[in-house]
Amino acid sequence: MRLAARLSRKVHEVKETVTDVLLAALARAKQKGELKLDAQPAVLLETPREKSHGDLATTLALTLAKPESKAPRKIAEIIIANIRDEAGIIEKAEIAGPGFINFFFKQDRWKQTLFEIDAEGAAYGLKNVGKGKKVLVEFVSANPTGPLHVGHGRGAAVGDALANLLSSTGFVVTREFYINDAGRQIRLLALSVYSRYQQALGNAVPFPEDGYHGAYVEEIAQGFTKLHGDRYLRVPFDDCLDIFGDYGKEMMLADIRTDLDSFGVRFDVWFSEASLLKDGSVRRSLDELLESRNCYEQDGALWLRSTTFGDDKDRVVIKKDKSYTYLATDIAYHRNKLGRGFESLVNIWGADHHGYIPRVQAVIQAFGHGKDALHVVLVQLVAILRHGQPVPMSKRAGTFVTLRDVIQDVGSDAARFIFLTRRSDSHLDFDLDVAKEQSRENPVYYVQYAHARLASLMREAESRGIAVPGKDGVNIALLDLEEEQNIIKALAKYPEVIEDAALAYEPHRLTFYLQDLAGLLHNYYFKHRVITEDTARTGAKLFLMKQVKTVIQSALAILGVNAPEKM
RNA sequence: GCGCCCAUAGCUCAGCUGGAUAGAGCAACGGACUACGAAUCCGUAGGCCAGAGGUUCGAAUCCUCUUGGGCGCACCA
Structure with a gap:
């Protein structure tokens, strides 16, 4: 039964299989008294860089050298002597260097990969590591006071790819945009629109010093005029703040949605900060924290006792003047997230907010969750270059490069991919x-x-009346070129790349993988013809090429980049 | 002053929980189109992994310090 279970394992689980083989070998050695094994060692397997070092290698003998007080090579000998390869996948195991054990697999084992991809298609390589765990990925979350700039674009690309990655690996993902529609910025937007409105109608009011100077404010004012005419001309600002604020916010949000849409990014939830104030959940959250003594009053202000959870100092949530700090709404927001049953919260933030992490982690803990329930992915700034020269960007002068500019200039695919070519x-x-x-x-x-x-190759084959064989009609043993082996191994590695990238929250690993795989393909394609007189070999090669195409396509899909049939 | 991140080829960057000879791309130089797409491929050259200690069988990777960058240190958002 157990043997059958092992045999039915997929190729990419070969690592697990070898781990079992090694553990069994250790147990046997212990039984015979050849090894003491006071503590169960961790069995680490990795793919060696150097091909002559086999398909999988372990440092087990090296790590055991000390506790066993034996020479590592001697231990390696003992382990190898005790190996029983019931699954029949290991061609040979040899000792190398100071005591590495290198495993070489039977060729057939790698080739099984191709059958797997053929059978599973786009689902190939997607392990269920998430096991249905509910994850909230919050990203972009730009203030609705101006257009999205390239920095937001990077956050959008990273967040969306990460969300794809997580949902591909068995997490149940919700994408959320937190709208910072409370407080000063919206008031400032309202005032900016108000001023442009007044000016357009001939009332020469001064423009606020720290207002939003961009041309889009004038457009919003124009739209407002169309809707309301001169009804608010000479109405004091404080009496019409809300109508200008709401209008400006809605226009900006519509703009932001349009941009994200053309970038291929869609959100499940648009969460309003202002709603937290309106429905009293900020107040309730703070009451709850007072109750649990994670908040206290001092000097006329209300503080979060964040030092309990490792923050440098306690933080004010209600100021002396009784108004809330930004943290207050964030407390309510994160409480709300947890209340919706998310077990894992992922926040994509600009790197300049890193100092804020301990605070929010304290909030999570104050509500009784583990610190690791929150994972913050930091995204660094983007510098735009034109002709190799940096384009100066200043928000004040309104000269920043917008996401829309970039999409129009280079296209969504190029922008998304490039945003993911670096660690975030x-x-x-x-x-x-x-x-x-x-x-x-x-x-x-x-x-x-x-x-x-x-x-194009597939089209060519088709036009010549050559069909890609199915699994029963292909002789995979004909794929004996070194380049073919390399490609197959790269395909076999894909599931591991996906899993590692998801668990590390690092979608950029996929772009590197894709570049490697594409490189192998180009190299092979240049050196060897796929379609030849040899029909059996042609079939095998086409079969291989089909699987490469599948993997490239599904990896690109996770990144949110198109896989074109023609260019 | 305190905290976080970073320092890898001329440039831009990878390097998985420490592992065997540190990898790509660009730029430079030299090659490859009568063949399924040359938007491609091959080769050459390029390194004291910022510096100094430490941990160990073994360090680009972990710890400490130094130097040199970025960012944060609000009863701002």
């Missing part, structure tokens, strides 16, 4: 000219071209 917390130089270039220098085209090439 590392600084990114986005060169608009490179992003438009159609060459190796531009990783998007490099990968998309690989897919288009394969699509």
Whole structure:
């Protein structure tokens, strides 16, 4: 029964199988008294960089050297002597270097990968590591006081790809946009629109010093005029703040939605900060924290006792003047998130907010959840380059590059891919000219071209009346070229890449994987012809190419990038 | 002053929970189109992993310090 279970394991679970084999070998050695094994060692397996080091290697003998007080190579010998490969996947195991044990698999084992991809299609490689766990991914969350800029674009690309990645690996994901529609910024937007409105109608009021200077404010004022005429001309600002604020906010939100839509990003929930104030949940949250003594009053203000949970100092949530700080609404917001049954909260934030993390983690803990229920992904700023020169950006001067500009300039695919070509917390130089270039220098085209090439190949085969064989009609043993082996191994690695990327919250790993896979494909494709006189071999190669196409396509889908059939 | 992040080829960056000879791309130089898409491929060159200690069988990776960058340290949002 157990043997059957092991045999039925998929190729990408070969690691687990070898782990079992090793654990069994250790148990046997212990039984025979060859090893003491006072503590169960962790069995770590990794894919060696160097091909001559086999398909999988373990450092088990090295880590056991000390507790066993034996030479590592001697321990390796003992382990190998006790290996019983019931699943029959190991061709040989050899000792190398200081005591590595290198496993070489039977060729057939790798080739099973191709049958798996063929059978599972887009679902190949998607392990259920999430097990239905509910995750909330909150991202972009821009103030509705201006258009989205490139920084938001990066956050959108990272957040959306991460959400795709998580839902592909068995998490139940909700995408949420937190609308910062309470407080000063909205008031400032209202005042800015109000001023432009008055000015447009000939009432020369001064424009607020710290107002929003962008041209979009004038457009909003124009729209407002169309709707309301001169009804609010010479009405004091304080008497019409809300109507200007609401109108401006709605217009900006509509704008933001449009941009995100053309970027291929959709949210499940648009959550209003103002609603937390309106429905009293801020008040209730704070009462609850007072009750649990995580809040206290001092010097006429209300404080969160965040130091209990590792913050540097306690934080004010209600100021002396009785108004709330930003943290107050954030407390209510995160309480709300937890109350909706999410077991894991992922927040995508600009890196400049990193100092805020301990505070919010304290909030999570004050509500009785583990610190790790919240995971913050930091996204660094983006510098836009044109002709290799940085484009100066200033929010005050209104000269920042908007996401819309970038999408129009280089396209959504290129923008998304490039945003994901770096770890999110590392600084990114986005060169608009490179992003438009159609060459190796531009990783998007490099990968998309690989897919288009394969699509073209399939068309070519079809036009010649050659069908891609099914699993019963293909002789996979004919895939004996070194380049073919390399490609197959890369395909076999895909499930691990997906899983690791999801668990580390690092979608960029997928872009690197894709570039590697595309590189292998281009290399192979250049050196060898797929369609030849040899029909059996042609069939096997086409079968392989089909699987490569599937994997490229599904990885690109996770990144939110198109896989074109033609370019 | 305190805290967080970072420092890897000329440039931009990978390097998975420490592992075997540190990898890509660009730029430079030299090659490959009568063949399924040359938006491609191959080769050459390029490194004291910022510096100094420490931990251990083994360090780019972990710890400490130094130097040099970025960011945060509000009863702002």
